[in-house]
Amino acid sequence: MNIPYGKQSIDRTDLEAVERVLTSDFMTQGPEIARFEEAFNQRMGAPYSIAVSNGTAALHLAVLALGLKPNQRVITSPITFAASANCVAYAGGVAEFCDIDPATYLIDLQKLEEMLKVKPHGYYAGIIPVDFGGLSVNLERVRALADQYGCWVLEDACHAPGATFTDSKGNQITAGDCTYSDAAIFSFHPVKHIACGEGGMITTSSKEVNQSLQVLRTHGITKDSNLMTENHGGWYYEMIELGYNYRLTDMQAALGLTQLAKLDWSLEQRNRIARKYDELFKKLGWPHQLTPGGCFHAYHLYVIQHPKRKELYDYLREHGVFAQVHYIPVHLLPYYQDLGWKKGDCPNAERYYDQCLSLPMYPTLTDEEFNYVSNLLISFDKQ
Ligand SMILES: *Cc1c(COP(=O)(O)O)cnc(C)c1O
Numbered sequence: 112m113n114i115p116y117g118k119q120s121i122d123r124t125d126l127e128a129v130e131r132v133l134t135s136d137f138m139t140q141g142p143e144i145a146r147f148e149e150a151f152n153q154r155m156g157a158p159y160s161i162a163v164s165n166g167t168a169a170l171h172l173a174v175l176a177l178g179l180k181p182n183q184r185v186i187t188s189p190i191t192f193a194a195s196a197n198c199v200a201y202a203g204g205v206a207e208f209c210d211i212d213p214a215t216y217l218i219d220l221q222k223l224e225e226m227l228k229v230k231p232h233g234y235y236a237g238i239i240p241v242d243f244g245g246l247s248v249n250l251e252r253v254r255a256l257a258d259q260y261g262c263w264v265l266e267d268a269c270h271a272p273g274a275t276f277t278d279s280k281g282n283q284i285t286a287g288d289c290t291y292s293d294a295a296i297f298s299f300h301p302v303k304h305i306a307c308g309e310g311g312m313i314t315t316s317s318k319e320v321n322q323s324l325q326v327l328r329t330h331g332i333t334k335d336s337n338l339m340t341e342n343h344g345g346w347y348y349e350m351i352e353l354g355y356n357y358r359l360t361d362m363q364a365a366l367g368l369t370q371l372a373k374l375d376w377s378l379e380q381r382n383r384i385a386r387k388y389d390e391l392f393k394k395l396g397w398p399h400q401l402t403p404g405g406c407f408h409a410y411h412l413y414v415i416q417h418p419k420r421k422e423l424y425d426y427l428r429e430h431g432v433f434a435q436v437h438y439i440p441v442h443l444l445p446y447y448q449d450l451g452w453k454k455g456d457c458p459n460a461e462r463y464y465d466q467c468l469s470l471p472m473y474p475t476l477t478d479e480e481f482n483y484v485s486n487l488l489i490s491f492d493k494q
Contacts, residue, residue: 112431114471114480117411119306120373128365135361143364148312150371155272156288157295157314159321162364163328166269166298168357169311170198173294174237176315176323177263179204183236186226187267188218189440189460191241195267196441204236205450208442210457214401216414216467217241217248219459224256233261240264242271242286244400244437244469245381245409250291251278266295270411272304273378277405286409289316299363303411304377305370307363327354380474381410384481388413388470391485395492412437416466424468426491432484435469 132143144162151160163169179185181203187195189208196206209226212219218240227235238257240248250266257264268274271286278284278291287295294317297303299310315321326333331354336342339349359367385408392399392415399415402408414437417423427434440460442452454461471484 112480112483114432114476114484115473116433116435116469116471117302118473118475119301120377120473120475121306122373124372125366125369128369129362132361132365137361139358139360141361143361143368144359147359147364147367147371150368151312151314154371154374155314156285158289158316159314159318161313161315161321161324161328162359162367163311163313163357164359165309165357166296166300166303166311167194167198168328168355169296169298169313170194170239170265170267171201172324172327172355172357173265173296173313173315173320174198174202174204175327176313176320177237177265177293179236184234185237185239186218186223186235186262187239187441188241188243189442189457190216190243190438190463191267191441192269192438193441193444195239195241196447199239206441206447207235208440208452208457208460210459211243211463213459213463215246215403216243216400216463217246220249220252220256223253227256227260227262230260235260235262237263237265239267240292241267242269242274242409244412244414245270245274246400246402247271247274247276247284247286247406249276249278249403250284254291263294264292266292268295269298269303271409272297273374273407274409275407276403283407287312287314289314293317294320299367299370304374304409305367307359307366307370310359310363310367326351328357330354330356377474378407378409380476381472382408384472384476385410385413387481387485388415391488395488397492410472412469413472414467414469416463417468418466420466420468423491427484427487430487432471432487434471436464436467437469438464440464 148160199206268286294315299307331352
């Protein structure tokens with residue numbers, strides 16, 4: 112047996128899509144990008160989607176387009192991939208960490224309010240809530256705090272395409288639809304739901320942010336006569352700000368389209384597997400991520416907690432099951448410790464890290480594989 116914690120699902124339709132692009136005229140900057148963006152708008156419900164080269168590039172461009180300036184502070188969760196915080200440093204800003212809720216593993220909104228209210232209005236420029244594991248943060252509540260304290264909201268929805276929560280009006284809010292956020296970002300790394308090899312997407316409801324992102328992803332260059340100061344003819348372009356080459360290729364966009372078409376199947380399978388895990392851990396009495404009422408979980412990860420996490424990790428590994436730890440708290444990574452963060456700053460996140468383990472969770476996990484993993488967990492429990 113060799114069972115990873117996550118893996119991509121690629122079928123014939125994916126292969127054919129990539130082959131079609133490879134034998135067409137455009138490998139990049141072709142028609143697949145706009146098609147993928149349009150399909151993404153349709154599925155996620157955001158007015159604008161901007162495809163970029165990876166999720167980290169999406170974060171970097173999003174904070175720039177939202178206006179992050181050097182030395183401004185942005186709050187995020189310590190239980191996330193480092194990129195959620197690193198993007199702030201790319202723009203010269205300062206990432207700060209707000210502790211998590213020990214039951215949902217998401218940023219604790221009570222603690223977030225406490226952080227915000229002891230500082231003057233505008234002290235923090237933005238908030239980057241993370242839909243950890245595939246569970247949506249309650250962005251309606253984040254938005255209310257952000258408006259009160261003068262912050263923008265950038266949802267890191269890398270784990271949560273298709274996840275929803277229910278707002279106070281009873282509406283189902285889809286991750287990345289930008290009802291309550293200024294922008295959201297996704298990753299198409301193969302461990303995520305939509306696998307493009309590398310790839311990312313920014314969604315926004317703001318026309319201005321969209322326009323800024325279009326320019327930033329391709330060197331700060333525009334051919335839009337409304338944005339240019341002069342126009343010398345058909346060849347003419349202007350570089351109006353310092354941008355990057357963060358473009359997605361057409362091969363990746365074509366793959367993104369066929370992968371997106373399978374998202375609902377993937378979510379269904381992941382939820383089916385999660386129900387089986389739920390049942391097992393009810394019997395074993397092991398804690399796992401709590402899903403609040405009204406939420407549809409996207410299950411990028413299925414995370415449990417165990418006091419003998421290291422022994423459990425090693426035991427599974429010896430038997431060919433490659434569970435993983437998500438994540439080492441970002442504030443304790445040496446780079447952030449050098450900036451002054453230390454043990455004790457986010458005690459819930461640190462306690463969580465001591466016990467957390469992500470179990471195999473991917474749509475093609477077979478019943479046989481699930482039973483194999485489940486039997487290992489039962490025998491570990493008996494030891
Ligand atoms: C994967 C991930 C990213 C970064 O995406 P890449 O495509 O790998 O650059 C950012 N945030 C979170 C929460 C992620 O899981």
